[in-house]
Amino acid sequence: MGELTLELGAVLLLALGLKGLAKIRTARAANGLAALALLLAVAGLLLQQGFDGWPWMLLGLGVGGGLGALLAFKVAMTAMPETVALFNGCGGLSSLLVAIGAAQLPTPLDLLGQVSVLASVLVGAITFSGSLVAMGKLQEWLGTPGWTQKPQRHAINITLAVASLVCCGLVLKGMAVALIPLTVLSLLLGVGLTLPVGGADMPVVISLLNSYSGVAAAAAGFVVGSELLIVAGAMVGAAGLILTQVMCTAMNRSLTSVLFGGAMGAAPAAGADGAKDEGYKNVTSCSAEECALTLEAAERVVFVPGYGLAVAQAQHSLKELAKLLEQQGIAVSYAIHPVAGRMPGHMNVLLAEADVPYDQLIEMDAINPEFPRTDVVIVLGANDVVNPRAKSDPGSPLYGMPVLEVDQARSVFVVKRSLGSGYAGIRNDLFELPQTSMVFGDAKQVLQTLLQELRALGVGKVPAGAGAGR
Template sequence: MTDFLPTGIELTYLVATGLFIFGLKKLGSPATARQGNVWASVGMLLAVVATLLNQQVLNYQMILVGIAIGAVIGVTAAYKVAMTAMPQMVGLLNGLGGAASALVAIGEFWRLLNAGQGVPLGSTITVILGVLIGGVTLTGSFVAFGKLQGLITGKPVKFPLQQVFNALLLISFLVCSGYLLVTPDNTTIFLAMVGISSVLGIFFVLPIGGGDMPVVISLLNSFSGLAASAAGFVVMNDMLIVAGALVGASGLILTNIMCKAMNRSLPNVLFSAFGSGEVKGGAGDAGGVGDKVVHSIDAEEGAMMLGYARSVVVVPGYGMAVAQAQHTVRELADQLEKLGVEVKYAIHPVAGRMPGHMNVLLAEANVSYDYLYDMDDINPQFDNTDVALVIGANDVVNPAARSNSSSPIYGMPILDVDKAKHAIVIKRSMNAGFAGIENELFYGDKTMMLFGSAKDVVAQLVAEVKQL
């Protein structure tokens, strides 16, 4: 039995790895994402149980206490945290993953020092990687959490020579790393490296605007996976190495998809402080801005346009998330379908504050996945759409991305709302979106503006549609 145990643990790790890969495949579609999460969770359970059977695990009491505390916190968060707060939750979990990896690296460094045999070169390298990636992920994710939660301004926070300061931090860490490789028992240098990596994470995320959070969260998720993989090398655990590598790779792939969806490079997202310009446009009702005319309607007129249409495409955005209007939007769609209106939802890849943000909110409102259409699938249908209902979206529907070569968002793939026969846009005001530019769609001849909070306005539309 004793001889079989190591082999049994490795076989269990192999099965868990297969479940992780299968789960990731399922997560590629909203329709199968829940199944994928279950498969991956089962794989993680097997991996944890197999690890606990390892004879090198000595203090089961402390492990059980940790599991109990973590389970209570996890279950409480699952019940208490609203779906609209999922971006913050994901950012926080990324940070905790980075913290765990950094603590493993720190603990292993201290263990090797106390053993009195010195720290081997290979262990020193893996510890350095764990501290760097884990520290940056921890504090960077916490800053992202603060921006999304409103504890820190969502605008880019800049100061003179900021990138130079960040470069100096990184160079300082590398210099300390070289010194530690030569004198691996120098605890002062090691603690300095822990501090530098933590500070670097803060100043890495601060200059990134809230509108770029989908990319940042995806990248930090990748960092948390790489940190876990580094921790696996530190403690020589194959499962942790493989699982971390899978998370790191999938996070990088998703980051690349997000950047393509905005037609921007990753360095541009991280270092350009995009969205820090002055916001253009005023807080308006109807009327005009300069030579441009804004057509405004009330809820009764909007309900008539929607109720007598044959097809309606709903375009949700961050404004819907902020107002927590997803349930009211679902109610409106139900009322329209009772009148024989075909309702679909157009989902832009970077709408919201995390990848899949709109999908998550609409799933909470029990909107069937069959009604959700990706950008490439829905764009050809706008020509035959009677009314496009835009709820809190801005830059992702701005025609300037196609027509204005001087626009900051030129070339970004957008939802072709302007090609619909009519468009109704629900916004609080005429203020510009994250890119800080006016939206040409709002001044179109076929566009009608409905001003107010998304939840309140949609509720008024529901009441008016019921009267038709």
């Protein structure tokens, strides 16, 4: 009875935790609830098993918890997408091992148990190998081989999928040894499905792999008879699918085109449009000092964070600059594109780390109508998500993708190290607009220089209320 109560409590807490993750303001507390739910689940399992083997379980809890805590403190924000991909892979591997272990038990499984084992092995293996490939591509350890962009890759993946299903049929007919080739084939299928995907589509792949890990966990829950695993896996799987659809909509891409089409941003060809700096002819550059003068006279400023901000670890400097502008009476907000960065919500997490107020993070659909009334937009490391070509060039791989319409603002400053292209590998028409100025340099250094220049101009020292009539 005690273990049932603990498991029921764990299910409820986990559901509340996942619900709380839907909002930035409650996400931190929700994460704590989910962690508590898992701790209760372990306690319930100890009671259920009569504490048989508890030293091993406690050892696993200690090792896993210790590694998790170490990663939480040590992993840089730029490596967070890779970490999420690795965690997805670990979830898939766990489900795979649980299913294989259950299949080795002397007690024969019924039909539901056998199907659950097969689903857990198939999906878990695909999730594990696919997540490792995604992590390798995000870390730039792996590229996108040319052969993966050719039609024969579909034949290879279809062959692997059919062979995996044949192995599933053999297992159901009593040939348990077929689990070995099923595992190997599923691992290869995960590689074959993920390797062709380009960097621009990686946010979609990460959210899809997250869904896969949930499906694998739910299947493992049926194998071991754990209601918590079933509920948790089903919620994670459903949430991952919804998030995948949101990511696809934000990129104007279908899931089939991401998984089976060409790799957006995989390997821009030499001399491709915008792939080289010399493709730009009318770019205006300026110094941080000139940017500071424009900021000082502004009434409304919008920051657009991108991956370059994360690379420079400049979120704290950005928060300090925003605070200085607010002291001057200048309205400040942050425009968030759904696929900015390398994973869903990357920019939200980055800015939350610097304690940026949640109500200043404005989603794309809400901020776009405000750009025509914005004095200054500062783009920090973003590229494809602010490219006007997505609205005007039917031949562009970005065409139809909703973007932040920063080109409607009065003045735009783009902070980048160079004129290099984004993941899509195309030129950005924003850079050549008359109201756009490039501020070349590391985002953190540029922001710190802006802070110095604005302080020298006396920004932030006006009496309270002096900016009310600006």
